[in-house]
Amino acid sequence: ETGVTQTPRHLxxxxxxxxxxxxxxxxxxxxxxxxxQSAKKPLELMFVYNFKEQTENNSVPSRFxxxxxxxxxxFLHLHTLQPEDSALYLCASSQAGTFNNEQFFGPGTRLTxx
Amino acid sequence: GxxxxxxxxxxxxxEGEDFTTxxxxxxxxxxxxxxxxxxxGHPVFLIQLVKSGEVKKQKRLTFQFGEAKKNSxxxxxxxxxxxxxxxxxxxxxxxxxxxxxxxTRLMVKP
Numbered sequence: 001e002t003g004v005t006q007t008p009r010h011l012x013x014x015x016x017x018x019x020x021x022x023x024x025x026x027x028x029x030x031x032x033x034x035x036x037q038s039a040k041k042p043l044e045l046m047f048v049y050n051f052k053e054q055t056e057n058n059s060v061p062s063r064f065x066x067x068x069x070x071x072x073x074x075f076l077h078l079h080t081l082q083p084e085d086s087a088l089y090l091c092a093s094s095q096a097g098t099f100n101n102e103q104f105f106g107p108g109t110r111l112t113x114x
Numbered sequence: 115g116x117x118x119x120x121x122x123x124x125x126x127x128x129e130g131e132d133f134t135t136x137x138x139x140x141x142x143x144x145x146x147x148x149x150x151x152x153x154x155g156h157p158v159f160l161i162q163l164v165k166s167g168e169v170k171k172q173k174r175l176t177f178q179f180g181e182a183k184k185n186s187x188x189x190x191x192x193x194x195x196x197x198x199x200x201x202x203x204x205x206x207x208x209x210x211x212x213x214x215x216x217x218t219r220l221m222v223k224p
Contacts, residue, residue, distance in 0.1 A: 043214040105156040
């Protein structure tokens with residue numbers, strides 16, 4: 001286990017649904033990340049949180065809304081998604097600002113939008 | 115912004131053949147990291163290189179960091195079916211942001 005958990009592991013939703021993805025890290029890290037992984041873009045960075053503050057938002061559509069209530073938890077709220085949003089959503093954490101900034105990934109949520 | 119490119123995108127090899135993936139950054143890096151993602155899995159950290167010209171080995175895997183700290187390579191000697199997966203490089207820039215390359219997907223025929 002990598003110390004980063006994600007729920008749910010699989011999610012099927014309609015375009016009008018609202019759902020949330022959850023990520024929790026047990027590694028004491030201070031930075032958390034959301035990535036989208038699809039055949040078109042293998043690892044696409046979506047959001048970065050350092051010390052609970054959002055520091056990166058890579059032109060992600062507003063139908064994706066992140067939330068970081070504390071340094072251990074990260075959410076991705078989804079609403080009115082499109083079929084092209086179907087992908088694997090990976091959460092990662094790291095100790096930002098240090099020499100060893102390797103990222104630890106969770107198992108991902110496989111999202112299918114109908 | 116910083117860009118990290120990887121080639122090739124895909125590689126088929128016969129078991130026992132060698133394999134190399136190359137990583138190039140548009141900017142000088144403070145470190146380069148390599149990750150492996152098995153089919154159906156998630157990226158897992160393999161190694162970090164920091165010094166110019168650094169070479170590190172992990173069994174059949176050899177990692178190199180270029181003299182200019184803008185490129186890197188991963189070489190696997192005598193591939194095995196367990197080596198199957200996608201190999202990502204990731205470079206850290208001066209702003210401490212880690213940027214992933216597009217990955218090289220390795221397929222090994224037994």
